Amino acid sequence: MKRGVSMKKVLKILALTLVVILIVMASATYFFLKHINDNDTVGSSDNNPDFPIPDPPKKDERVNVLILGVDVGDPTNKNAPSRSDTMILASFDPDDKILDFISIPRDTRVKIKGHGDEKIGHAHAYGGPALAMETVGDLFGIDVHYYFRLDYQGFKKFVDNLGGVRVNVPMDMEYNDPYDDPPLHISLKKGWQTLNGEKAIQLVRYRKGYQNGDIGRIETQQAFMNAVIDKVLSAGTILRLPALAETLSTHLSTNMTPSEMSKYAFKAAGIKKENINMYQLPGDSTYIDGISYFIYDPQKTKDLVATVLKGKQDNAEAQVKVEVLNGSGVDGLAGKVAKLLENEGFSVVKVGNADGMNYSTTRVYDRKGKAENAQRVAKAIDIGSYEVDLDEKSSADVTIILGKDKSNL
Numbered sequence: 003m004k005r006g007v008s009m010k011k012v013l014k015i016l017a018l019t020l021v022v023i024l025i026v027m028a029s030a031t032y033f034f035l036k037h038i039n040d041n042d043t044v045g046s047s048d049n050n051p052d053f054p055i056p057d058p059p060k061k062d063e064r065v066n067v068l069i070l071g072v073d074v075g076d077p078t079n080k081n082a083p084s085r086s087d088t089m090i091l092a093s094f095d096p097d098d099k100i101l102d103f104i105s106i107p108r109d110t111r112v113k114i115k116g117h118g119d120e121k122i123g124h125a126h127a128y129g130g131p132a133l134a135m136e137t138v139g140d141l142f143g144i145d146v147h148y149y150f151r152l153d154y155q156g157f158k159k160f161v162d163n164l165g166g167v168r169v170n171v172p173m174d175m176e177y178n179d180p181y182d183d184p185p186l187h188i189s190l191k192k193g194w195q196t197l198n199g200e201k202a203i204q205l206v207r208y209r210k211g212y213q214n215g216d217i218g219r220i221e222t223q224q225a226f227m228n229a230v231i232d233k234v235l236s237a238g239t240i241l242r243l244p245a246l247a248e249t250l251s252t253h254l255s256t257n258m259t260p261s262e263m264s265k266y267a268f269k270a271a272g273i274k275k276e277n278i279n280m281y282q283l284p285g286d287s288t289y290i291d292g293i294s295y296f297i298y299d300p301q302k303t304k305d306l307v308a309t310v311l312k313g314k315q316d317n318a319e320a321q322v323k324v325e326v327l328n329g330s331g332v333d334g335l336a337g338k339v340a341k342l343l344e345n346e347g348f349s350v351v352k353v354g355n356a357d358g359m360n361y362s363t364t365r366v367y368d369r370k371g372k373a374e375n376a377q378r379v380a381k382a383i384d385i386g387s388y389e390v391d392l393d394e395k396s397s398a399d400v401t402i403i404l405g406k407d408k409s410n411l
Contacts, residue, residue: 059147064311065266066144067092067258068135070126070151089122091138091146093311096269098277102310104142105282107296112141113384121295131257140381141298142307143346148258156253158199161230163242166196169229172222175208202226231275281310300345308347322375325352325398329361332409339383339404339411346382351397361405367391368400375399383408
């Protein structure tokens with residue numbers, strides 16, 4: 003079904019313009035809050051009492067927001083499971099006023115808690131925004147604080163409420179697929195023109211005819227994004243704030259409260275267009291057992307996180323000294339886990355054997371009374387808890403004793 007491709011392109015654009023429009027709204031926060039306070043989709047958690055309330059970003063920490071676009075699922079049941087058709091991580095540095103987006107292909111193969119190796123787009127269907135946030139956080143080794151979930155019709159209304167967007171269509175575009183869901187009909191002529199919401203969707207969905215393939219299509223999409231940003235940041239847009247606020251409030255669900263949204267909007271005020279950056283999760287597509295997956299590159303992803311998401315911040319993991327002891331009886335397991343931790347950025351100071359080889363479960367010990375360090379290490383090896391066993395003479399901040407439950411690593 004081709005709708006996934008269309009949503010991926012459409013929602014990438016809406017993701018960028020959504021945050022940019024918050025910048026404009028910083029100058030009219032009262033009006034914006036008036037609208038979103040009247041809509042229970044903002045500051046809610048999908049009415050899910052089990053949704054984990056995230057810890058707020060710490061001082062000097064980037065604000066990380068997962069932007070979700072989801073399949074319709076069962077339109078007669080709003081609680082029916084739906085896959086995320088697109089995932090974009092938006093990361094905002096409030097001090098340097100830098101906004102970075104990392105697009106995550108929905109077919110990315112990752113471990114989803116309780117479900118094993120799956121496409122990352124399934125996380126939302128299995129556990130809603132909560133599991134999607136946790137899965138993306140695990141992928142990048144960061145905390146995801148908030149989510150924005152967008153729907154398809156919101157994009158069309160957003161562009162229409164902007165008064166359309168003027169772009170240069172690079173070629174004649176004609177395509178029809180009555181079997182798509184919804185049916186896809188594209189008819190655009192080459193040249194400069196102002197596109198309404200429906201025509202804008204056609205532009206970003208069109209795939210055929212580019213001599214340089216995906217590169218040409220991406221160039222067209224980026225040109226459209228730039229045109230949207232210019233339109234949003236123009237002086238005339240302030241007059242359209244009522245309609246824009248109404249569109250966002252009725253087509254957006256989030257766990258960010260109105261006061262938080264207001265705070266970050268003011269922090270983002272004055273951001274320069276050149277400080278808005280787009281990236282994609284590095285990797286390649288392949289087939290496994292006849293199923294198409296996107297396999298991300300762990301090292302390049304780690305480099306991307308270090309360069310983009312952590313930036314000037316100290317790598318907290320690098321400050322954590324870890325001791326890895328083998329208590330499983332499986333030869334080489336401690337070395338394998340040590341390598342895994344080093345790849346995650348931790349400093350492994352000792353690899354050896356435990357006092358016995360009959361440990362059935364893996365244990366993580368906090369040696370210095372720093373719970374945050376033990377939690378980071380436990381999370382890195384998918385262990386849900388840790389114990390406090392202080393040892394001021396130990397060279398390690400955290401000790402791991404590997405059990406037989408990790409023998410298949």
